[in-house]
Amino acid sequence: MNILLLGSGGREHAFAWKIVNSQNCSQLFVAPGNAGTASIAKNITISPTDFNTLAEFILLNNIEMLVVGPEEPLVKGIVDFFQNHPKLRSLPVIGPSEIGAKLEGSKDFSKRFMQRHGIPTAAYETFTKEEIEKGLEFLKKQSLPIVLKADGLAAGKGVLICHSLEEAELNLKEMLLESKFGQASSKVVIEQFLDGIELSVFVATDGKSYKILPEAKDYKRIGEKDTGLNTGGMGAVSPVPFADKAFMEKVEDRIVKPTIKGLEEDGIFYTGFLFIGLMNIDGEPSVIEYNVRMGDPETEAVLPRIKSDFVNLLHAMGTKNLSDYEMEIHEFTSTTVVMVAGGYPGDYKKGNEIIGLGTAGKDNKSIVFHAGTKLGDSGKVLTNGGRVMAVTGIGPNLDLALQNAYQTVSEICWDDLYFRKDIGQDILSLKK
Numbered sequence: 001m002n003i004l005l006l007g008s009g010g011r012e013h014a015f016a017w018k019i020v021n022s023q024n025c026s027q028l029f030v031a032p033g034n035a036g037t038a039s040i041a042k043n044i045t046i047s048p049t050d051f052n053t054l055a056e057f058i059l060l061n062n063i064e065m066l067v068v069g070p071e072e073p074l075v076k077g078i079v080d081f082f083q084n085h086p087k088l089r090s091l092p093v094i095g096p097s098e099i100g101a102k103l104e105g106s107k108d109f110s111k112r113f114m115q116r117h118g119i120p121t122a123a124y125e126t127f128t129k130e131e132i133e134k135g136l137e138f139l140k141k142q143s144l145p146i147v148l149k150a151d152g153l154a155a156g157k158g159v160l161i162c163h164s165l166e167e168a169e170l171n172l173k174e175m176l177l178e179s180k181f182g183q184a185s186s187k188v189v190i191e192q193f194l195d196g197i198e199l200s201v202f203v204a205t206d207g208k209s210y211k212i213l214p215e216a217k218d219y220k221r222i223g224e225k226d227t228g229l230n231t232g233g234m235g236a237v238s239p240v241p242f243a244d245k246a247f248m249e250k251v252e253d254r255i256v257k258p259t260i261k262g263l264e265e266d267g268i269f270y271t272g273f274l275f276i277g278l279m280n281i282d283g284e285p286s287v288i289e290y291n292v293r294m295g296d297p298e299t300e301a302v303l304p305r306i307k308s309d310f311v312n313l314l315h316a317m318g319t320k321n322l323s324d325y326e327m328e329i330h331e332f333t334s335t336t337v338v339m340v341a342g343g344y345p346g347d348y349k350k351g352n353e354i355i356g357l358g359t360a361g362k363d364n365k366s367i368v369f370h371a372g373t374k375l376g377d378s379g380k381v382l383t384n385g386g387r388v389m390a391v392t393g394i395g396p397n398l399d400l401a402l403q404n405a406y407q408t409v410s411e412i413c414w415d416d417l418y419f420r421k422d423i424g425q426d427i428l429s430l431k432k
Contacts, residue, residue, distance in 0.1 A: 002062050003311070004029045005041070006048040006078075007069025010338075010371035010390035011296035014303045015069060015310075016041050017367070022311035029061065035381045036370025048073045051081045055088060065318055068095035068272070071153060071293050075105035079269070092318025096292050097269040103290040107149045107189045110290050117262035119255055121287040122192040126151065129176045129186065138190055139168050147191040148172060149289075152184035157230050157345060161193065194288065196281035199240045200298050201248075203256055203274040204313060209323040210260050211313070212252065214305045215243045216298040217427070222345060224422040231345045232387055235423035236301040236336045237398065242280055242430065251278065251285045259290075271317050300369045300390040301336040305329055333401040336392045337409050337423050341372070342416030344386035351376075352383045352414040360391075360411040365404040367392045368412070383414055398424055 003025055005015055013036040019025050020040050031054065033043035046053050049072060058066065066082065068074055077098035082088050095101075102109040108126040115121075127135035139146060146168040150158030158181045162168035175185035202213040216238040222228040243251075255276060263270045275291035275298075294302070303310070307328035316325040341348035354373065361368040369392065372385015389412060393405025402424050409419060 001025065001064035001311075001315075002027045002029070003065045003067060004031065004054070004058060004061075004063045005037075005067045005069060006031050006054075006073060008032050008034050008037075009070070009296050010369045010387065011294055011299040012069040013037050013369040013371070014300045014390075015067060015294075017369070018303050018306070018310035019067075019314075022309050024309065024311040024315070029057075029063070031057075034370045034384070035373040035375045036368070038375060049076055049078075051078055055082070055085055058088060058091065063091070065315060066091060066093045067314055068093065069293065071101065071104050071291065074098075074101040074292055075153060077101075079271075083269075092315060093271070094314050094318055095272040100263065100268045100270040101292045103274075104292040105153060106187075107151045107289070108187055111189060113262060113266070114287055117258045117265075119258050119262070119287055120285065122147070122194050124189050124191040126187055126189050127172075127176065132173070132176050135172055135176070135188065135190065136169055139165060139172065142168075142190065142192070145193045147193050148175065149189040149191060150175060150181040150185040151187035151189060152181075154181040154184040155232060157181070157232075158184050159230060194279040194281060194286055196279040196286075197242055198288065199243055199278050199280060200295055201243075201251055201256070201276045201278055202294060202298070202302060203260075203276065204317055204322065205260055205270060205272070205274060206317045206320040206322040207270050208260070208264065208320070210256060211322060211325060211327045212248075212256060213327075214238045214302045214329055215240050215248070216295070216301050218295065218298050219420060219423055222420075224420050229345050231340075233295070233297045234338045234340070234420045236295075236298045237401075237424045237427060238298070238301040238305055238334050241398075241427060247280060247283060247285065250283075251276075255285060255287060271320070296371075297336045297338050297387075297390045300367075300392045301334045304334045304367060304392060304394060305332065332394055332396055333398050334392050334394050335398065335401040335405045335424050336390050337405045337419055338371075338387050339389040339391065339409060339412065339417055339419045340387050341383055341385070342418050344418070348386050349416065350382070350384050352416070354381045354383060354388070354412065354414045356412040357381055361408050363404075365394055366408040367394070368408060388414070388417070398428060
């Protein structure tokens with residue numbers, strides 16, 4: 001079939017790589033894509049939020065399935081748009097409805113959903129600008145550290161962990177009164193801090209049936225040993241050793257099943273991926289957050305481990321036949337290291353030439369996924385974002401997978417690049 005994929009990051013390059021390797025894909029278009037997707041599919045210069053132009057393209061090019069990578073078009077209602085389109089309402093669109101996307105688009109909405117359906121999560125209260133004094137009083141009653149979350153989308157940077165009351169008060173004022181995260185922080189969720197080990201669980205659903213994909217652990221902070229500012233993600237590993245069979249059974253029974261049932265009970269149309277950010281607290285799972293799409297860079301670690309046909313998985317979701325799909329998983333370990341532009345997640349330079357891509361990852365032990373890249377006028381690959389590359393190493397164990405990832409990382413360079421050298425080391429130390 002002809003497929004259109006929306007997005008331009010490492011997640012979308014990983015999706016494209018899986019899709020074009022399926023015998024069920026005739027042609028793949030990516031809007032807008034990056035230099036990596038351009039090498040395996042056809043990029044088109046349409047914004048993922050320009051729904052009318054996307055509809056015209058879909059009709060002209062006989063697109064038979066639309067796969068939505070990032071969260072923004074979902075939160076803005078792309079699924080509802082096509083469900084109401086007179087000529088395209090039967091098009092399989094992989095993603096939830098606008099109300100379903102609020103599970104990510106509004107932290108307050110998702111916390112109320114979890115409370116309503118008995119899903120374990122941290123205690124919380126939500127405050128607006130008009131309630132700033134109540135919020136400041138609420139902070140004084142909290143134990144440290146205190147978690148502040150911008151209610152809306154903030155590109156993975158809207159969560160602050162404050163280690164003193166003064167820090168929490170200052171950040172709450174900046175978020176509500178000074179729009180620290182723009183419109184995203186017009187509401188702020190103040191949340192109990194959960195002390196445990198974090199991981200991500202991914203679920204594919206057609207609204208009734210579900211399949212649990214391989215789990216992953218990501219590394220959000222810019223600095224080694226998880227220091228410094230939050231980023232969109234500096235690396236990931238899959239599988240996660242502390243997510244053993246007993247723990248994952250608890251996740252399925254206490255979180256996945258009541259979430260899918262809750263969506264159905266609330267009349268929320270949901271077809272696509274659900275990312276569940278979890279905390280493992282002495283073997284007990286608690287939800288940190290929902291995302292309504294695959295995570296990045298976890299996708300680059302998770303998708304290589306899916307052995308069964310990925311296009312069949314997407315189509316089974318989109319046509320509500322997921323119960324018939326047989327999920328097969330590779331036993332190997334995959335580890336992803338993200339290479340970023342110097343200065344990220346703050347200011348950084350674009351347009352640096354990337355060297356070494358011709359030979360990197362040609363040994364079948366690693367895969368190079370492009371994120372913030374573009375093709376220059378002379379055909380050179382240039383940096384075009386903060387997170388530039390995601391390199392995934394594959395191996396029979398964590399040690400070898402990391403070796404393979406970092407070997408390929410060492411073959412790629414550009415001016416002022418940065419990457420963390422300690423991805424996976426916390427898990428290795430746990431195993432010793």
